[in-house]
Amino acid sequence: xxxxxxxxxxxxxxxxxxxxxxxxxxxxxxxxxxxxxxxxxxxxxxxxxxxxxxxxxxxxxxxxxxxxxxxxxxxxxxxxxxxxxxxxxxxxxxxxxxxxxxxxxxxxxxxxxxxxxxxxxxxxxxxxxxxxxxxxxxxxxxxxxxxxxxxxxxxxxxxxxxxxxxxxxxxxxxxxxxxxxxxxxxxxxxxxxxxxxxxxxxxxxxxxxxxxxxxxxxxxxxxxxxxxxxxxxxxxxxxxxxxxxxxxxxxxxxxxxxxxxxxxxxxxxxxxxxxxxxxxxxxxxxxxxxxxxxxxxxxxxxxxxxxxxxxxxxxxxxxxxxxxxxxxxxxxxxxxxxxxxxxxxxxxxxxxxxxxxxxxxxxxxxxxxxxxxxxxxxxxxxxxxxx
Numbered sequence: 001x002x003x004x005x006x007x008x009x010x011x012x013x014x015x016x017x018x019x020x021x022x023x024x025x026x027x028x029x030x031x032x033x034x035x036x037x038x039x040x041x042x043x044x045x046x047x048x049x050x051x052x053x054x055x056x057x058x059x060x061x062x063x064x065x066x067x068x069x070x071x072x073x074x075x076x077x078x079x080x081x082x083x084x085x086x087x088x089x090x091x092x093x094x095x096x097x098x099x100x101x102x103x104x105x106x107x108x109x110x111x112x113x114x115x116x117x118x119x120x121x122x123x124x125x126x127x128x129x130x131x132x133x134x135x136x137x138x139x140x141x142x143x144x145x146x147x148x149x150x151x152x153x154x155x156x157x158x159x160x161x162x163x164x165x166x167x168x169x170x171x172x173x174x175x176x177x178x179x180x181x182x183x184x185x186x187x188x189x190x191x192x193x194x195x196x197x198x199x200x201x202x203x204x205x206x207x208x209x210x211x212x213x214x215x216x217x218x219x220x221x222x223x224x225x226x227x228x229x230x231x232x233x234x235x236x237x238x239x240x241x242x243x244x245x246x247x248x249x250x251x252x253x254x255x256x257x258x259x260x261x262x263x264x265x266x267x268x269x270x271x272x273x274x275x276x277x278x279x280x281x282x283x284x285x286x287x288x289x290x291x292x293x294x295x296x297x298x299x300x301x302x303x304x305x306x307x308x309x310x311x312x313x314x315x316x317x318x319x320x321x322x323x324x325x326x327x328x329x330x331x332x333x334x335x336x337x338x339x340x341x342x343x344x345x346x347x348x349x350x351x352x353x354x355x356x357x358x359x360x361x362x363x364x365x366x367x368x369x370x371x372x373x374x375x376x377x378x379x380x381x382x383x384x385x386x387x
Contacts, residue, residue: 081132089156145217257315345364
């Protein structure tokens, strides 16, 4: 059964994709084989690509690295759109068909047009349609950063590798390189403002430069590094002012949401908020993160559900633009130790909204925000005021 995106539109007229649904769909890419397709000048283009992966769930983004010598790369550049077709088990023949030069790669392949204008391989396990928002040229390849316009997936197993010359795809290796590089940033191996050279990172991680480049692009998406046109990849400074401003903005949005929903006759359904709280609470036990990355995702989903109670796309978009995950990664992610008081404050928020108690909910929100700001400041003081 294909999973539809939510039936609502943002200010651009594009249906915004739920982060949870996006993560479910791109889970098919764990070690999968994909065909990237595009359309330009009324011609369809496609190529088998291994350097394709999810870049961000907030906002939903994909990263596709394509060889500049392949016509598909030019088509993506001209059209500004591309689609990722995740192949299923038993579709090795399709992988081979789109991996070799051909006058008409689509001969005998059933396709249909997607919302982005690029052809979609009808038999593919999953489809992810993207709009190019940025391009980075690296040697023989171009990395296309794509904002996800729509995504859908069918039941089934992905094609994990193809023996006829493709070999095993290296998503697991690349993800491990990214995680090692991220930990180096959090451990302050580099100081704020330091330049991280591609070849030096590859050497320190004992990986090739392609894996190091993937790690740097993911770190850039996380906000841990920034791309300087002249210097290259630079460690992004993080201080209390940045932290305070972000948490203050979140508080302002959530106070507004509480005012809206508690004034509605009959209240609102907070079942999903309670479910997301319960999932999050399991990941912070006895003042320690059980799994920080999982907690970070669960925490974001909790606050996303809170803001969504208002049913206001503008508020949800404003919340999505706060870079909350980046701030929490830079501060809370530098230590496994935290405070159980965060969970207790969020429990109070949930309980108050279940009872329609505006004053109690707003009080708990203010307490939670103060805890977050104070905790970030404590960690920053331990490292000299900047991360």
